[in-house]
Amino acid sequence: MTTSQVNRRSKGEKTRLKILLAAIEVIAVSGIKGTTHRAVAAKADTQLSLTTYYFKDIKELIREAITLSSKTILNSTQDEWEQVFNLLDNFDAATLRKVSVKEQVCKQLSIIAANHMYDNIINNPTSLAVEQVFFTEMLYSEELKDLADKHISSLLKPFTRFAAYFNKVDPEIDGELTVIAITRIQYKYLATPKDEVNFDELHRLIKRQISWVMGLKRQ
Incomplete structure (x- = not known):
């Protein structure tokens, strides 16, 4: 793996985490039903296309955000x-x-x-x-x-x-x-x-x- 590939991967992981953390904040305020790609993108201050790129299904995004939140709370x-x-x-x-x-x-x-x-x-x-x-x-x-x-x-x-x-x-x-x-x-x-x-x-x-x-x- 080249340095540029590592850097791209690192940037991608940071973006993905940023989206997950934004999703957690949206869930905290709006609940499960109020969590949408658009709401998460706005909270993350990022393009809507990026949230749908990393999480094509809103159910997947919610599930991963909830899983991350659970680990954080318990830890x-x-x-x-x-x-x-x-x-x-x-x-x-x-x-x-x-x-x-x-x-x-x-x-x-x-x-x-x-x-x-x-x-x-x-x-x-x-x-x-x-x-x-x-x-x-x-x-x-x-x-x-x-x-x-x-x-x-x-x-x-x-x-x-x-x-x-x-x-x-x-x-x-x-x-x-x-x-x-x-x-x-x-x-x-x-x-x-x-x-x-x-x-x-x-x-x-x-x-x-x-x-x-x-x-x-x-x-």
């Missing part, structure tokens, strides 16, 4: 989950049953979670809006339901693992209920002006949910 939580599990693994099961220990751990975990969620709300509202699509439009779309199921399953795994530290019987139920609560809290702030997002309120909501999973009385 964005890896560092926080690593902190959570590293903290929990410092204690044996007997120690984690102590109320004083659980209260201290709850405080630490609620700060980790609140900081991450606040950052998402302020700096990544597009990701939150697209994730909402996973729970609404895509679950009822025959063509995209498999992607929604895969995303939601991956999203649930760490929550179920977290719940299993405190519930050995049916942690998957606690995990799912926590996902529902957490996502609902985040989506609540999507329409809120950034300067009106109250970190302390967000922290209280998160702490209450975490304390419930940990079996603590109202925190």
Whole structure:
């Protein structure tokens, strides 16, 4: 492969990614049905012919954009989950049953979670809006339901693992209920002006949910 071929390929890949990222933004605002080649081209500030060149079928463009968004959303939580599990693994099961220990751990975990969620709300509202699509439009779309199921399953795994530290019987139920609560809290702030997002309120909501999973009385 010549240098010119590599350069052309690199430019083409950048253009393709630019189109995918624009599609994600359109999906976040307009949903699946409102995503068209023309809307994506306008958002990407590129020629319509380029979007149809790289993605001849709008369904292909939407599917690839959704797949990229899913990977980005899930990868964005890896560092926080690593902190959570590293903290929990410092204690044996007997120690984690102590109320004083659980209260201290709850405080630490609620700060980790609140900081991450606040950052998402302020700096990544597009990701939150697209994730909402996973729970609404895509679950009822025959063509995209498999992607929604895969995303939601991956999203649930760490929550179920977290719940299993405190519930050995049916942690998957606690995990799912926590996902529902957490996502609902985040989506609540999507329409809120950034300067009106109250970190302390967000922290209280998160702490209450975490304390419930940990079996603590109202925190």
